[in-house]
């Protein structure tokens with residue numbers, strides 16, 4: 180048998196049928212639903228008189244639209260001020276109730292962002308195929324799972340058939356060897372990768388992150404990496420299974436137990452790329468070279484190390500690139516050659532499926548501790564990724580650190596990651612954000628997003644501008 | 655999905671080129687959580703004199719008597735004649751949903767925008783491409799004759815006029831097969847239901863922890 184990549188193994192393990200036209204039927208183990216992309220899929224099922232194929236493969240939770248203030252949350256569904264949001268959240272509840280799908284409803288402590296909740300519950304397991312009507316489903320690949328986002332008609336397809344029609348992608352490996360410098364995190368790695376290969380660099384590929392720097396990351400850090408694979412153009416991001424993966428999964432509500440656990444662990448050990456497996460594309464980075472990153476433009480590939488200057492279109496020879504730099508500078512309200520550290524912030528957002536897990540909040544709190552949010556910053560939000568993350572943070576006293584420093588401590592949800600709920604930027608405002616997309620208007624019309632790690636966001640909050648977090652922290 | 659085999663119906667002529675999906679169903683209706691309910695808002699900006707809002711009682715709205723769909727003689731039409739590049743613009747699947755729900759089974763035009771063309775098949779609406787000359791003749795006859803009907807036969811790939819003249823049209827064999835049998839993507843996959851069940855049984859045996867219902 181020839182050598183296989185992790186992706187090859189996951190594909191082969193789920194192949195129901197290869198069709199003549201090159202497409203294949205792939206079996207789906209876990210389907211996660213949220214309120215925005217599921218309503219028409221459920222309605223489609225009803226209209227066609229179909230039933231879900233396998234109820235227990237599905238779990239659901241509302242996240243995109245839920246308000247994050249205590250006041251609105253305490254009032255329950257009826258207190259969601261925006262009508263469309265309220266209807267969507269309510270519809271998810273009704274659909275899940277009607278079909279018997281397990282849902283963590285808005286005020287359940289297990290509610291949260293789909294990509295935080297799945298792994299936290301152990302509903303994402305190594306070796307699974309995981310899909311969700313959301314592009315950042317790549318997050319779940321951190322467990323050696325095959326995970327990607329799907330559209331609404333595919334949500335219906337998975338509900339009805341437990342399968343997807345898919346074509347096999349190419350294999351790509353991003354290899355990061357060496358030791359990360361102090362203060363540099365998974366977020367900085369993935370931003371540096373996207374800066375290097377571009378937002379189309381991973382197109383058509385399933386992307387496996389490998390190398391000693393990746394093995395050194397915690398499972399949460401690996402989720403941050405895989406989360407943003409989609410921003411590098413790859414629908415799928417993955418990290419091979421190791422002891423850390425297994426340790427993380429152990430004891431979670433959906434994880435196997437007893438004899439079944441031992442059997443599962445045996446099977447999961449095979450979820451690595453074989454030593455001589457073939458990758459169509461390989462990209463290499465040295466961990467030592469990576470510095471804290473800050474995106475300056477309107478695409479995640481427009482990213483620099485914090486000690487660099489914003490680009491000058493005048494020295495760009497490619498006219499298409501020059502144009503895009505000019506346009507981005509204009510939208511972002513920046514001037515050529517301006518140092519990143521001169522960019523002042525109006526708001527700071529610590530949250531989203533990229534960086535709202537306990538480790539992220541700890542990293543931000545370590546910087547915020549004993550400091551104050553700068554007077555020039557209008558709002559600094561900390562939004563935990565789930566009710567359980569929030570509870571854990573409160574147990575550790577992180578909420579107090581944040582509140583004392585002048586941050587707002589919110590209820591779990593997508594919040595300011597996208598302008599779909601009341602948390603958003605005003606036009607022209609600069610935001611240091613731990614989310615994953617800095618497209619025009621993503622956080623509100625005219626809003627200017629700078630993507631950073633949680634520690635860098637906290638540092639920006641307390642200084643009012645970007646600063647290398649290492650100037651505030653000692654190794 | 656509803657199968658399409660043969661259909662005879664009243665024809666409505668929409669004599670405009672480049673009708674885009676925002677005209678077919680304006681964007682304010684996309685916020686809906688449903689895939690039904692769009693029929694009353696099909697061509698909303700043309701059919702009504704005011705600006706439509708979601709969840710409105712459309713029966714109370716001022717009607718644009720000059721818009722062809724509102725002519726009494728075209729009430730109940732199920733065949734739409736259109737001009738080139740029908741369905742251009744955004745990829746919203748709401749466009750075929752709205753046409754279908756209004757009662758159209760087929761749209762005949764010299765050309766269609768790609769995504770709309772694809773989306774139509776997924777939703778049981780048959781887009782038929784005929785030549786400009788053929789469309790000219792059909793528009794002329796339709797406007798001259800009250801109660802003008804056409805017969806579409808998908809199996810034979812023909813459109814037949816009341817006077818017996820026939821036009822042949824092309825269609826991809828696979829799409830034809832799906833539409834004749836009412837197979838949408840899900841329907842197609844479900845024809846492999848046995849293979850899925852067999853795979854599932856083996857999968858369960860190999861990795862029982864993936865299944866919580868046991």
Ligand code: SF4
Pocket residue numbers: 242243292293294313315531532533592593596597614615
């Ligand atoms: S946090 Fe942002 S990126 Fe993640 S699922 Fe929510 S909206 Fe999407």
